[in-house]
Amino acid sequence: MRLKPVPEPPADLDALREFRRAVPLVPGDTDDCCARLRRRCDLPDRQTANDWLAFLRALDLVEETARGFVRADAEPTPERVREGLREEVLLVPEALAALDAASPDDPLTAADLFAATRERVPRHDRARDPDWEATWRDRAARLLGWLALVDLAAPVGDGPDIPESERGYVAGDAV
Template sequence: MRFKVVPELRQQSFIETATRTLPLVPSSEDDCCGLLMADTGIDSRDVAREWITFLRALGQVAEADGKYYQRRDPVDDVAGAFRERVYAAETVIQTVEDSGEPLETAEVFERVRTEIPQWERNRRQDWEEVWYERVRRLLEWAVEFGHTERTTDGYHN
């Protein structure tokens, strides 16, 4: 299963903090959002929901019957989980790896846009803006997880 949600970049230590904030015993989404907002400085339920989903993608949080909890056996390779379980992360990272030269966000977007499913394009009028933002966030997280580097020339390996 791949997850589409990619929140704004935070340091990897935030992943640990957010994970520890969530309960060990399954709890409702509302309760988990409230805990994240109270303990991490997240300022809205929508952003808290994004983080719950992202933490699931990274193998830190699990879901059972619509309730969430921190996994007792979280995934150790968070960077690998990001690449494998976050939708389009592999494509974006591979694009940078294959380029042979630094790429700016717009260049990466142009190279991966053909990979964006038609149903995503049909889903909304502003799909290009939404996916450009998604690519930007994926690139930032790819740097944070050590898959790529960012210099003044762009993203590269």
């Protein structure tokens, strides 16, 4: 089963290392790990911390043991993050296929990715969230940001005045 939560991508892999370091070396239960993530990474709430914990686990940077969660003995290299995204995160294969089909003249935007994957959004997410389309459109923008972080996507027309939700992408060098 693939993971749904996709937190805001960090600016670089060094920032991702800080999230990994916030998870204890000695196993802790979910509440303890989330509290530690919130405190050390200045996260706004427990749900955001829980999303990060699940996401770090999907990237094999955190392990779940019988005694709780623990920091994995692995660094967040571009290769490890790429593999985790490809293998464990919902809609990444579809995003990569859409990026392959995009061109600099017609780059993939978050709205395009959402339109291409709309029918794949789990039914229970649609039922429980009255604004599910906006939620999943935002998720598409974050997902493209993660793919760009590890060179699976490359921004087109990158600039500070282009909102993340409107930025276009094509396949990156690491595809």
